[in-house]
Amino acid sequence: MDKGGLYFWTATINKWQHLLGSDTFKEIVISSLEYLSNAGKLDVFAFVIMPNHIHLIWRINEDNGKESSQGSFLKFTAHEFKKMLPQDELANYAVEASNKRYEFWQRDPLAIHLYSKSVAYQKLDYMHANPVSGKWQLASDPCAYKFSTARFYELDEKAFTFVKDLREEF
Secondary structure, X not given: OOOOOEEEEEEEEHHHOOHHXXXXXXXXXXXXXXXXXXXXXXXXXXXXXXXXEEEEEEEEOOOEOOEOHHHHHXXXXXXXXXXXXXXXXXXXXXXXXXXXXXXXXOOOOEEEEOOOXXXXXXXXXXXXXXXXXXOOOOOOOHHHOOOEOHXXXXXXXXXXXXXXXXXXXX
């Protein structure tokens, strides 16, 4: 991802496991986004946290020390997940690698450059519809799903203070 560009970004939990089904783990994701956003490292315009993946619309502004901001996000959340998981569940994320014992996020998240207003809004609609889709049925209405920015865009309710308005970008 190029710094300064708007991107639709998807990161998936290793082996599509439902680690993010627990609100505790969703809060870890939110706290990391909030921290990096408040530090000016990235701008978050929209998100949805699903049981086994997340979608974001964001802009990376600068690195976080020696690592990329998205790398910091993945690393921090992984460390927090490891602390929170009971020992018997950690085995589900074990890997044989020289640099780590566990892998919570699949490698190579998907990043799609949002080069136009219409593409950005298409991705925004897709994200917010995810929790109500037939596969998930996590809520009856996108605005009823707590771990999403749908309420902000549909009802102008800003539950997440770090979220910036995508409509101001175009």
